[in-house]
Amino acid sequence: MSDTKYTAPHMMLHWLIAVLVAIQIAFAGGMEAAFDAKFEGIEIGLGWSSGAIFHAILGASIGILMVWRLGLRLTTQIPPPPEAPRLIQTVSRMTHWLFYGLLIAMPFAGAAAWFIPSQIVGTAHAIASKLLIALIILHIAGAAYHQFIAGDRSVLRRMLAR
Ligand code: HEM
Numbered sequence: 043m044s045d046t047k048y049t050a051p052h053m054m055l056h057w058l059i060a061v062l063v064a065i066q067i068a069f070a071g072g073m074e075a076a077f078d079a080k081f082e083g084i085e086i087g088l089g090w091s092s093g094a095i096f097h098a099i100l101g102a103s104i105g106i107l108m109v110w111r112l113g114l115r116l117t118t119q120i121p122p123p124p125e126a127p128r129l130i131q132t133v134s135r136m137t138h139w140l141f142y143g144l145l146i147a148m149p150f151a152g153a154a155a156w157f158i159p160s161q162i163v164g165t166a167h168a169i170a171s172k173l174l175i176a177l178i179i180l181h182i183a184g185a186a187y188h189q190f191i192a193g194d195r196s197v198l199r200r201m202l203a204r
């Protein structure tokens with residue numbers, strides 16, 4: 043494995059989690075509806091029909107995969123950061139660690155909101171999801187900047203097998 047690339051397990055987890063998170067965000071509506079119904083006295087539950095169970099299982103899976111990935115990140119070598127101004131390097135590092143923090147904490151907050159049940163914790167979970175979306179946009183913009191504007195195609199290749 044070249045020292046200019048992430049390891050294969052890290053890449054596999056990166057792309058798998060990216061797809062699962064995109065699905066989780068796109069299909070959160072069922073969970074939102076079920077959660078609202080709880081507070082209107084219509085208990086539709088974590089039933090298959092509401093889509094809430096899908097959100098709960100997928101969300102918990104993302105959390106577990108992210109813990110696995112964090113373990114990998116802390117115990118294996120990653121390539122040195124790409125050439126970039128100091129500020130960009132700091133923002134990029136912060137974005138990465140916030141991804142780990144959010145994607146591990148969000149399943150707990152979501153579960154707490156559902157089972158307590160608590161509208162305040164639900165709102166915190168929803169706010170975290172907005173922050174997550176902002177970070178994803180920033181992260182993709184960063185990758186696109188390196189690839190298409192700075193012309194440094196080696197950055198995206200760090201996360202690609204070839
Ligand atoms: C990393 C994993 C997760 C992500 C990325 C995620 C993402 C989201 C998103 C995007 C929303 C819609 C927020 C909005 O616009 O109002 C949402 C709502 C919600 N999620 Fe999750 N979720 C995750 C895990 C979970 C888990 C495991 C549960 C619990 C079983 C859960 C319970 C809820 C609840 C109760 C709401 C409704 C909150 C409200 O409307 O105030 N989530 N989630």
Ligand code: HEM
Nearest residue numbers: 060063064115120124138141142178182185197198200201
């Ligand atoms: C939900 C979507 C995504 C999440 C949560 C995510 C998360 C992450 C995290 C946490 C890292 C840092 C890995 C580490 O050092 O531990 C990373 C690196 C990276 N991601 Fe993503 N990512 C997502 C989507 C994408 C997409 C769509 C692209 C490409 C357009 C991309 C390209 C990259 C690249 C090139 C790196 C390596 C950056 C470097 O070495 O400095 N990611 N991603």
